[in-house]
Amino acid sequence: MERVDEWLDYASPDVLLMQETKMSQDQFPEEHYERLGYESVHCGEGRWNGVAILSKVGLEDPVSGFADGAEADPEARIISATCAGIRVTSVYVP
Numbered sequence: 812m813e814r815v816d817e818w819l820d821y822a823s824p825d826v827l828l829m830q831e832t833k834m835s836q837d838q839f840p841e842e843h844y845e846r847l848g849y850e851s852v853h854c855g856e857g858r859w860n861g862v863a864i865l866s867k868v869g870l871e872d873p874v875s876g877f878a879d880g881a882e883a884d885p886e887a888r889i890i891s892a893t894c895a896g897i898r899v900t901s902v903y904v905p
Contacts, residue, residue, distance in 0.1 A: 812840060819847060825868045826894045828901035832861030839863065854890045861887050862903050868895035 819827070832839065832855050839853040839861075850870040855861030864870065873892040876882065891900040 812843075816847070819849075819865075825866065826899060827865040828899060829863040829865070830861075830901060830903040832863055833857075833859060834861055852890060852892055854887045856887045859886070860903050862890045862901040864890060864892050864894070864899060864901050866892070866894040870894055 815827075815829070827849075832853065834853070834855045835857040836853060836855060838857070839851070839855060841851050841853070844851045844865055848867055849865040850867075851863060851865045852870055852873040853861070853863040854875040855863075864873070871893040873890065875887070875890050877889065888903045889900065891898060893899075
């Protein structure tokens with residue numbers, strides 16, 4: 812994640828949508844990003860895929876998978892949240 816940290820320092824985006832994190836929930840560095848000023852939400856299964864959202868402007872109503880009430884995607888390819896009143900979705904499509 813060093814390259815991500817370098818880019819965050821350079822660009823300082825309000826929101827970052829990430830794909831292919833290739834991390835389990837336990838491996839995602841949530842506390843690290845919190846120290847950098849970002850709230851985060853992550854959906855990952857470990858070896859493959861994985862999506863995340865980082866936000867400096869708030870992160871509300873996170874949903875893994877489609878928001879239609881269906882079960883969460885077991886392959887960890889889609890996550891959505893509301894950041895500063897705008898609904899954003901991070902999608903990994905191989």
